[in-house]
Amino acid sequence: MIDEEEGINSGYGYYPNVYSIPNFTIIASQNNTNVTIVPTIQTAVGRMANVPFKITLNQGDVYYVSDAADPSNPNAVANEDPCEADFSGTHITSNHPIGVIVGQSWTTVPCGQGGGNECGDAAQEWLPPVCNWDSIYVISPAAPGENNGEIMKIGCGADSTTLTIWDPVAGPQLQGTLNAGEFWPYDTPISTALLITANGPILPVEMPISSSLCEPGSGPQGFNNAMVS
Amino acid sequence: MYHSAGCIKHIASFIFLGVLCNAVSVQSTVFMHKPAAMGKDYYVVFPRNGDLVGNQNSATAALINSPVLQTIMITLPGPAHQQYHKVLTPGNARIHEDFGSILHVESNSEVVDVGGAARFQGTSPFNLIGQYGSPRILHQPIRLFPLPAGAKNTG
Numbered sequence: 131m132i133d134e135e136e137g138i139n140s141g142y143g144y145y146p147n148v149y150s151i152p153n154f155t156i157i158a159s160q161n162n163t164n165v166t167i168v169p170t171i172q173t174a175v176g177r178m179a180n181v182p183f184k185i186t187l188n189q190g191d192v193y194y195v196s197d198a199a200d201p202s203n204p205n206a207v208a209n210e211d212p213c214e215a216d217f218s219g220t221h222i223t224s225n226h227p228i229g230v231i232v233g234q235s236w237t238t239v240p241c242g243q244g245g246g247n248e249c250g251d252a253a254q255e256w257l258p259p260v261c262n263w264d265s266i267y268v269i270s271p272a273a274p275g276e277n278n279g280e281i282m283k284i285g286c287g288a289d290s291t292t293l294t295i296w297d298p299v300a301g302p303q304l305q306g307t308l309n310a311g312e313f314w315p316y317d318t319p320i321s322t323a324l325l326i327t328a329n330g331p332i333l334p335v336e337m338p339i340s341s342s343l344c345e346p347g348s349g350p351q352g353f354n355n356a357m358v359s
Numbered sequence: 360m361y362h363s364a365g366c367i368k369h370i371a372s373f374i375f376l377g378v379l380c381n382a383v384s385v386q387s388t389v390f391m392h393k394p395a396a397m398g399k400d401y402y403v404v405f406p407r408n409g410d411l412v413g414n415q416n417s418a419t420a421a422l423i424n425s426p427v428l429q430t431i432m433i434t435l436p437g438p439a440h441q442q443y444h445k446v447l448t449p450g451n452a453r454i455h456e457d458f459g460s461i462l463h464v465e466s467n468s469e470v471v472d473v474g475g476a477a478r479f480q481g482t483s484p485f486n487l488i489g490q491y492g493s494p495r496i497l498h499q500p501i502r503l504f505p506l507p508a509g510a511k512n513t514g
Contacts, residue, residue, distance in 0.1 A: 153406050154406075174468035188473070189474075190476045191473055192465060192471070193471055194468055195468055
C-alpha cells in the first residue's frame, strides 16, 4: 500500500573497487502528482546537489534516480569517497500519496574501506513518510551468533531535534541536536536493547554489519526500519 | 509520540487501535508504522540494482499470502494497463509466482517509466512480497487469465 507524502532518503555503504549506486524510486498512486526533489548529491543526469527539481507523474508511473557514478551514464564519475555515495537527507515532497524505495546497489556496512571486506550486496527498503515517523523507539540487538551485530543511522525529520539514547547500563545519553534531513550515526554494534527518544520525528535504521566471508548472502540483505514504538 | 498534521487518518487508526487494546489490557499499545502487514492495493516495481554492478539477475517474483480465498486483480505495467485476474482457490491462498519478464526493473535514471508499476488489488486484505535477484523464490511461471467480458476493476 502506497501512502507516502514526504520522505527523507537514507542511503548506505559502498564497496571501494566497485561502483555502488545509491538510488531511490518514486511510484505515484494518482494522476497529476507533482513531486519536488532536493537531492543531496549530484544525480546521474547532472542535476546538482541541493537544487530542487520537479516532476509530474500519473497513476502507476515510476521515477528512478541514481547518482553521478551510475555506469549507464556516459559521463559517469566514480565517487572518490565511498561514504559520499549517499542520497541521505534528500527531501521528497508531493501533493498526492507516493511510494519511495531507497537503496544501494552494492552495500557494505560500515561504508568504505572501513568495512574491511569485499562482500557487498544490493539492499533496498521502502521508506516510511515523515508523518509516520515517531519520537520514541525500542531497538533490540540481533540474535547472538547470527551476524556481526548491527549499527544504526538515525534520520531526523524536523529542525532543532534533540536526540537521546538510553542505555540500560549508562542511562540516558544526549547525542546531539539535529536539523531536518540530517542523521546521527550510531556506529557501536548494538549489544543490548536501547531506547531512543527525541522531541521530533526521527527514523532509526538498523544495518547489519557485513561479513568478512564472501559467501552467498553474506552481504547486507536490506535495512531494518525500526517501526514499533 | 509525534504525529504531524499530514497523517490525520493514521492518527485516527492509532486511536481506534488504542481503544481496542485498552479495553482488554492495560499494557502499552503497539503502533505499527510500516504499511507492510496487509492491504488490498499494491504497486510493484523494482529499482535497477543487481545487474548494475553485481552478479544478480533481474528475474522478478512475488509471494502472495491471503487469509481468504479471493480474486487478485493484476494490472500489468505499461501504458496499455492490461488487466488480468488471478484466482486464489483452495490450496493456493498462498502462492509464489515468477514474473520474470513482466514486472519492471528500472534502468534509466530520471526518466519517467509511464505506468511502470504493476498493480495488485484484492477485495480482502492480503500480503504481497516482491523479490528479485538471485537466489529468487521458486520458479512457478505466472498463470494469468483475461478478465471476463464486462468485468470491471473496482479496486
